[in-house]
Amino acid sequence: MGADLYKRLKDYLKQHLQLLLTNRDAANEMLLVFYTKEWVKYTRAGTYIHHVFKYLNRHWVKREIDEGHKHIYDINTLALVSWRDHLFMTVQGEIMDAVLLLIEKQRNGETIEQSLIKSVVDSFVALGLDENDSTKATLEVYKQYFEQPFIDATEAYYKSESETFLSENSVTDYMKKAEKRLDEEDTRVQLYLHESSKKPLISKCETVLIKSHTTVIQDEFQSLLNQDQVDDLKRMYGLLSRVPDTLDKLRTIFETHVKKEGDKAVEKVLEAAKNAEANEDGGEKGEDEEEEKPKPKKKGKPAPGAEVAVDPKIYVEALLEVHQKYNELVQTAFRGESGFVSSLDKACKEFVNRNKVCNVGSSKSPELLAKFCDSLLRRSSKVSDEREVEDVLNSIMTVFKYVEDKDVFQKFYSKMLAKRLVNQTSASDDSEASMISKLKEACGFEYTSKLQRMFTDIGLSKELNNAFKDQMEKTHEKDDVLDFSVYVLNTASWPLQASNSGFNIPEDLVKTYERFQGFYQNKHSGRKLNWHFLLSKGELKANYCKGNKTGYTYQLSTYQMGVLLQYNTALSFTWQELLTSTGLNPETLNSAMSTLCKAKVLTIGGEEPKLGAAKSTYELNVDFKSKKVRINFNIPGKTEAKAETEDTHKTIEEDRKLLIQAAIVRVMKTRKVLKAQILMTEVINQLAARFKPKVSDIKKCIDILLEKEYIERKEDDKDMFSYLA
Amino acid sequence: MCEFKRSGWCDGWQKLQCESLADMKKAVGEMSKELSDNVKFREIYLFTFGFAKAENQKSLDKATAMAFWQLLFVDRYKKIDLWLEFLEDHKNAISKDTWIQFLDFTVKYPDGFEGYEDDGAWPVLIDEFVEFVQDQ
Numbered sequence: 136m137g138a139d140l141y142k143r144l145k146d147y148l149k150q151h152l153q154l155l156l157t158n159r160d161a162a163n164e165m166l167l168v169f170y171t172k173e174w175v176k177y178t179r180a181g182t183y184i185h186h187v188f189k190y191l192n193r194h195w196v197k198r199e200i201d202e203g204h205k206h207i208y209d210i211n212t213l214a215l216v217s218w219r220d221h222l223f224m225t226v227q228g229e230i231m232d233a234v235l236l237l238i239e240k241q242r243n244g245e246t247i248e249q250s251l252i253k254s255v256v257d258s259f260v261a262l263g264l265d266e267n268d269s270t271k272a273t274l275e276v277y278k279q280y281f282e283q284p285f286i287d288a289t290e291a292y293y294k295s296e297s298e299t300f301l302s303e304n305s306v307t308d309y310m311k312k313a314e315k316r317l318d319e320e321d322t323r324v325q326l327y328l329h330e331s332s333k334k335p336l337i338s339k340c341e342t343v344l345i346k347s348h349t350t351v352i353q354d355e356f357q358s359l360l361n362q363d364q365v366d367d368l369k370r371m372y373g374l375l376s377r378v379p380d381t382l383d384k385l386r387t388i389f390e391t392h393v394k395k396e397g398d399k400a401v402e403k404v405l406e407a408a409k410n411a412e413a414n415e416d417g418g419e420k421g422e423d424e425e426e427e428k429p430k431p432k433k434k435g436k437p438a439p440g441a442e443v444a445v446d447p448k449i450y451v452e453a454l455l456e457v458h459q460k461y462n463e464l465v466q467t468a469f470r471g472e473s474g475f476v477s478s479l480d481k482a483c484k485e486f487v488n489r490n491k492v493c494n495v496g497s498s499k500s501p502e503l504l505a506k507f508c509d510s511l512l513r514r515s516s517k518v519s520d521e522r523e524v525e526d527v528l529n530s531i532m533t534v535f536k537y538v539e540d541k542d543v544f545q546k547f548y549s550k551m552l553a554k555r556l557v558n559q560t561s562a563s564d565d566s567e568a569s570m571i572s573k574l575k576e577a578c579g580f581e582y583t584s585k586l587q588r589m590f591t592d593i594g595l596s597k598e599l600n601n602a603f604k605d606q607m608e609k610t611h612e613k614d615d616v617l618d619f620s621v622y623v624l625n626t627a628s629w630p631l632q633a634s635n636s637g638f639n640i641p642e643d644l645v646k647t648y649e650r651f652q653g654f655y656q657n658k659h660s661g662r663k664l665n666w667h668f669l670l671s672k673g674e675l676k677a678n679y680c681k682g683n684k685t686g687y688t689y690q691l692s693t694y695q696m697g698v699l700l701q702y703n704t705a706l707s708f709t710w711q712e713l714l715t716s717t718g719l720n721p722e723t724l725n726s727a728m729s730t731l732c733k734a735k736v737l738t739i740g741g742e743e744p745k746l747g748a749a750k751s752t753y754e755l756n757v758d759f760k761s762k763k764v765r766i767n768f769n770i771p772g773k774t775e776a777k778a779e780t781e782d783t784h785k786t787i788e789e790d791r792k793l794l795i796q797a798a799i800v801r802v803m804k805t806r807k808v809l810k811a812q813i814l815m816t817e818v819i820n821q822l823a824a825r826f827k828p829k830v831s832d833i834k835k836c837i838d839i840l841l842e843k844e845y846i847e848r849k850e851d852d853k854d855m856f857s858y859l860a
Numbered sequence: 861m862c863e864f865k866r867s868g869w870c871d872g873w874q875k876l877q878c879e880s881l882a883d884m885k886k887a888v889g890e891m892s893k894e895l896s897d898n899v900k901f902r903e904i905y906l907f908t909f910g911f912a913k914a915e916n917q918k919s920l921d922k923a924t925a926m927a928f929w930q931l932l933f934v935d936r937y938k939k940i941d942l943w944l945e946f947l948e949d950h951k952n953a954i955s956k957d958t959w960i961q962f963l964d965f966t967v968k969y970p971d972g973f974e975g976y977e978d979d980g981a982w983p984v985l986i987d988e989f990v991e992f993v994q995d996q
Binding site for chain 2: 810831854
């Protein structure tokens, strides 16, 4: 009886549905209205009869299902199946056409009745039944009859729209439209589609809107960069990041662009410096402004022309500006993506180390960076707020990380630090310490240990001076003791060069000199003191000037003191006499006296009235006048500064030779036998943190070590080296 | 430098059974022919370094080296004149390694420098020589 009842019900449903079919409205939107209305009615009815036939469900139907008879369902499911077979299959094509028409209208900007589509979707979803298990719902029907045609229509629509739009509009406008469309589709899913459609829909849209037009979009990238259009860049990144492998090209363009910008910035600085120098040269040309002609390079290549002096601050700031600009761009427009960050780093590394200011081979960047640092940390620095100094130091470290030849920076920094400490021109101890700890963080302890030591020495010297002063007070009359202080420094840690000249300590200073020697030897009998008179200075009171009642105070180098103190005994001396009495060699005497002569403290006379000429004489100028009461004559000349820089570079070269050799030995000791090329790669890796050695330099060191018999070539393979214990 | 012991001189000639100047002339003539054997030549070339240098030095001074190179390579290496010209402006002493490698160099690159890598294991002096020739 169950079967009979079931069959009758089934037939009834079939009839009912067929009737509906014939009564339907064929017109698009009306069809949808009809469909949804009937669907709602029908499904509600279905639920009712499901309850009505509860007994049938629970007994006959269940038995049939358990026995594995297919196509027997509980009543609700039967209703749905019937709908599907007798109404849906016939009508679904027309339904979809109507739906797609509506969606197209909406995409074109018209308002539509969204609930209609939602109901259709719900209906299709509900119709997806698992044949075998009526309680399971699948999306088969939805996917096949709704989603697929929907996506196909979407594809066609956007393909045509994007092509037309691009042909008539700019890429930037296109990107805006594409972005909007993508957002719109996303919303569409939320409004009336099934959530499972989101992924295929968006993916299809991305393909049609973005992927198909990748090249056109990428080509626009350069001009956006040129004009700093951040919003558009951000949009482009957002769009292209949805499609794999499209960003590589952008990264390359970006890297090249940043490098070019860096180079441009440096060129500007160079041009400005050249112009400034040209204007300067038009003016003064003092007699002792020696123009050093650069020596021609070994292989007969043309000399690069006198190096233009570039202001360190302007140079470093130019580099920083470029870095900061593009770093910000990466963060805002490219969401800090690591690939772009790495492109930025590569580009910065290039233009920091290789640009117009740094001719190939010369390590100008680290040198200028150190000079900038020095100007910042000196008392004369214009930046006085400690926090501001801290910020600038941080930005210096940013550039520092890109510098390849870090050893050059260290050498110059330590030299300038030594000068600041010895001349007491540090602006702030805190800033000094802060910089050292930053360097330690970046480069490790070994890099900064000597610098640290210098500070310690200064502190110790202060104590020493106090102890000495106390002792002098106890043992000598006040009048007998000169105002005197000294820095006692550890030779190994300080990059100070002793003078190559002798010196006769002036009479007035001898006593103090001997007293301190004695005092120090008492304290540390095993140590030897090397006096650096070259770096020492003092003050003399000048009461001899006519027309000046209060007298002047001259700030002088100790050598200059040696010269002037002679004039306590006579008013004029010959060059020879001065050489003898001061005990200095001619070059040193010359540089000591040049400022004094220029300032007209001494007048040059004699048969050859030129500084340093054998027959020149030097008379004390009693008519000397100055507006200032304290006058500083202790200023190093330009040539001296330049010579010092060259010296420093030489020291760096020598140090590098030793470092390379040490690295070679280290590598060979570990590996015992190694091929030449691999050895060189290993050495470069080992030294990377300090500097980038040239292959030819490494080879030279290999030659040296071969000669010294630290390593040898293998008998049968001259490309292999082996370690000689 | 360039010294040999009297005993060596006497024993050597004795082994060659030379008593007179005429014998010596003949023997030298024959020995010269031996030089065309590459293995023999190598032996003699390597010996030359130790022989030519001063007792207490590790390296050979340039002038002496040039003289011997001239002597040994005049008919063996096409570029020997260029090599000597190059050396005029360069370096002071020749290390043992450079001396030895030079022979290998002439063997491997008897005429052109195709395939020469300057980041290979050749001594720096030879790298500079190749550059010198290529610049011309």
